Amino acid sequence: MSETEIEWPWQYNFPPFFTLQPHAETRAKQVQAWKSLILDYCKKCKLYLIDVREASNIPLFNNSGINRKLEQTVIVSILSELQKTGHAAPIDKPKNRWEIYWHTLEEWSSMIYDYVSNRGLQGSVLTLYELSQGDDVKDEEFYEMQQEVLIKVLQTLEKDRKCELILSDDDQGVKFF
């Protein structure tokens, strides 16, 4: 995705947006705005993973137009807020690498299950590659989903006994019920 397609909200060009506000009410609004901006951005760019240490490389956190960057500590605190609603999760202890779910894992899983049931694919086995990269899913939202995230989504489905993951080394597949 090229950067030009992204429509930035007005806040993105408002310098105070990049400073964490001390006034409680203002900060709440600010964090809220950041949360939706991050999810929107990730959705448009199909970005599943954010490394906080390299955040300044992402235009989302670095507006070179007004020369403002969001600090790493602030990014982490906003991502932690997103974690509370299931829209993000750190995948390492120091909280440097974050998976972003612009749909929560539950939303993703129902989306995938809907797709499977619409196509009558229950009972058959699909490879993870088919599910995320195959030609059939080109128009689905989960097309090109990152493998690690996909596995997590399917694992939530597995808990509801709607599928079973087959995770051998060579062929990683899933059987839907």
Add this chain to the structure above:
Amino acid sequence: MNRFSYVTPILMDNESTLTCENNVRLYDGEVKTQFEGGELIITTHRILWGRPGAIAKGQTCLGLSNHLIVYIEEESPGAFFRRSRKILLHLAEHNDPNADKPSPYSQYNFIKLSFREGYSTDVVGTLNKCLQMRYWESNVRAPIQENPPINQQPQIKLRTGIVGIERGLQEKQKATDESLTVAFQDLSKLMSMAKDMVRLSQNISTKIKDRQGDITEDETVRFKSYLLSLGIDDPVTRDSYKSNNQYYRSLAKEICDFLLVHIEEVGGMIVLTDAFCRINRARGLELISPEDVLNACKLMEQLQMPLKVFQFNSGVMVLQLSSLDSESIAEATAVLVEDNGSLTSEELSQKLGISVTLATERLLTAEKYGKSCRDDSIEGLRFFPNFLLTREIL
């Protein structure tokens, strides 16, 4: 060995210890002596040898004046791997029959120092340096030779030892004392001048009163306003009041009367330090302490005067109109920020003609009420209208 004599190991004036070694044996020429396993101390003036612990206790020990040493030689260590090191000291002829000596006669012109455990410091180097500098020769030829004293009389200035340090301290103290005296002389001069100034202004004001008719009304008013900013006619002083409380009350009233007009002019608020300066400048002679000003100002609110003290969260204290409250300040500041798009403390201070501290406080107040928001970048702290709160999110 006959150059050694019994001495007390108490250091003389200007003498200082250079190095000290343990487990040293003395040789008279090539012959071992009974003096073994002792402590050896090399000072600027002497070499001292004593039984372990004797020197520290100040007991009698052996002493050899450094000026008798002609030449130092280090004996090369033997073929075996031994730590023992020997130093040869060639000595000058010396006869002092009165001295109390361990051996009155010796056939050798040199002695040896045998360090059974080697030495921990560069003994040879230290000794050689000591001989070069010839510390013992005179007090004056100390290492400070390079800057000769300006006075004809050579000043004895020593940097070594505790005495030297103490002397240095004393000199510094003296210099401080002198400069303090000079400084206070100036201050008393200023006080007496101020007295004259106040008297002068009083004279002028009475003269004006006397011949009111001669000058125009306008001029009188102008002149009076000059005088007013120059001084307070009859300053409230502590002496004239019995209790502190009464004193502070009167002082509060005086400050109020004096500063009210000015504070109204500059937007209803001045920093307490500014107030302090203005008050004292006006009083001229009877200066008051910051503490008195603070105490007096704190009473103002209680006494329902038109001014009051206000402390910002940052600790900055201001004197402001009682009618002024934080919310209206925040409101007014927010309007200014909005008009200008964004403001820094410096810009606001220029716009309003107030101090930067005050401007910062105003902006922070506005922020506290959610009327503005900050942009903290390398370019500094800048405040914007709080669109984050007022505009829709997306």
